[in-house]
Amino acid sequence: MAKVLRSKVLGFCMGVKRAVDMAEEVLNENEGKEVFMLGPLIHNEQALQALYDKGLHLLSEEYIEERCNEKSIVIIRAHGTSPSILTRIEKTGARIVDTSCPRVKASQKRAASYSQDGFLVFIAGDLGHGEVLSISSYAGDKAIVFKDAEEAKTFFKTSELFQKNPRAFDKAILISQTTIRKEEYDAIIAVLQKKLPQIEVFNTICSATKERQLFLRELAHEVDGILVIGGRHSANTQRLLSLAQELSPHAALVEAVHEIPPEFFRLEKVGLTAGASTANKSIDEVEQKLLEANTI
Ligand code: SF4
Known part of the structure; x- marks a missing residue:
């Protein structure tokens, strides 16, 4: 060879590098304190192990109240989390270090502000993915998630609300998971624009x-x-x-x-x-x- x-x-992309750098800084500056990450900071066993070796602990949502107190530090990963989880951590007195990627934050803010103005927030992505969960949580009950064009088609065929009162969909936006494939997003856009020609579409795919x-x-x-x-x-x-x-x-x-x-x-x-x-x-x-x- x-x-x-x-x-x-x-x-490393910008968002992951930023999250890892922030986590390392927190660990270096807070020796002896309990530092948690809420879910795996990144999908990479070796990089995670290096952080565990420096004293980082993995924290599951169900143990927030049990394990956190005013002496703890909780790191939020690049995918972000929901406002309700942030409130639960705050109530324990723990310090929050939010490493949410700025691109994910931008989608969260958009979901929050449009839903507050009465818009439905369609999100193209995988509902099981941390980023989509965090973005949709900012839109509350106004969020509707499609993983692909087929799901979008089925939604409009089966939605009673859409059949009875399509005007309820007059105000709507579409944003995507930052890592969705362009072809997948284009297919979902096509379905939504056919049903809701007035929908506002945002290009939120990360480069x-x-x-x-x-x-x-x-x-x-x-x-x-x-x-x-x-x-x-x-x-x-x-x-x-x-x-x-x-x-x-x-x-x-x-x-x-x-x-x-x-x-x-x-x-x-x-x-x-x-x-x-x-x-x-x-x-x-x-x-x-x-x-x-x-x-x-
Ligand atoms: S949005 Fe882009 S830069 Fe941010 S974490 Fe995801 S892939 Fe990385």
């Missing part, structure tokens, strides 16, 4: 995912195989893997160096890309391991 090439854009995919396409032309470094539970890492599999006969996802498939040590040129929650350290380790094989 002769060469390792990195994608021009890979690894981080798109850029990583764009530069992976470029990299694929120059290499014989692609390693995608990142967590198996990370949606954007999985998307990179499926694209890598489309583009290259050799593609694999690795969370750590020991997972590099043996065939990659025999390739002439290996390309590296990494999900938005993959730390530089993990990328460096994989690159180093491949390069070491040259010297054996």
Whole structure:
């Protein structure tokens, strides 16, 4: 194996880097205090382990009252959380460090202000995802979530309110999960604009995912195989893997160096890309391991 090439854009996105930097700062400045993160800060076991090693504890919502007090610090992750959870933490006296990504915050604010003005807030995304849960919570009972165009079509076919009183939908906006694929969002937009021509549509897709995919396409032309470094539970890492599999006969996802498939040590040129929650350290380790094989 002769060469390792990195994608021009890979690894931590702005929001995840900001969240990890803030968490590290809090841990460094508050030695001896109980510092919690509400849900995993990022979808990357190695990066999480590094934070656990520095004293960070994972906190589930159901234990907020039991485990937090005025001496605790609770870190809110980049996906954000709901106003009711923030209130519950505040009531315990714990200090909140909110690392919500500014792009997610912008969607939360939009959902809150439009719903207060009587607008329905349609959200395109996965209801099980932390970011969508947090954005929809800011719109309260005005939020309606679709994961794809089919769900949107079914909603309009089956909604009694829409059949009886379509005027109730006169004021409506559409925003998306920041990591939704453009094609998926376009399909949902098409369904909603057909039913609600007056709907106000906002482009809230984050460029981080798109850029990583764009530069992976470029990299694929120059290499014989692609390693995608990142967590198996990370949606954007999985998307990179499926694209890598489309583009290259050799593609694999690795969370750590020991997972590099043996065939990659025999390739002439290996390309590296990494999900938005993959730390530089993990990328460096994989690159180093491949390069070491040259010297054996
Ligand atoms: S993918 Fe985009 S929206 Fe999500 S955390 Fe990263 S920068 Fe923020």
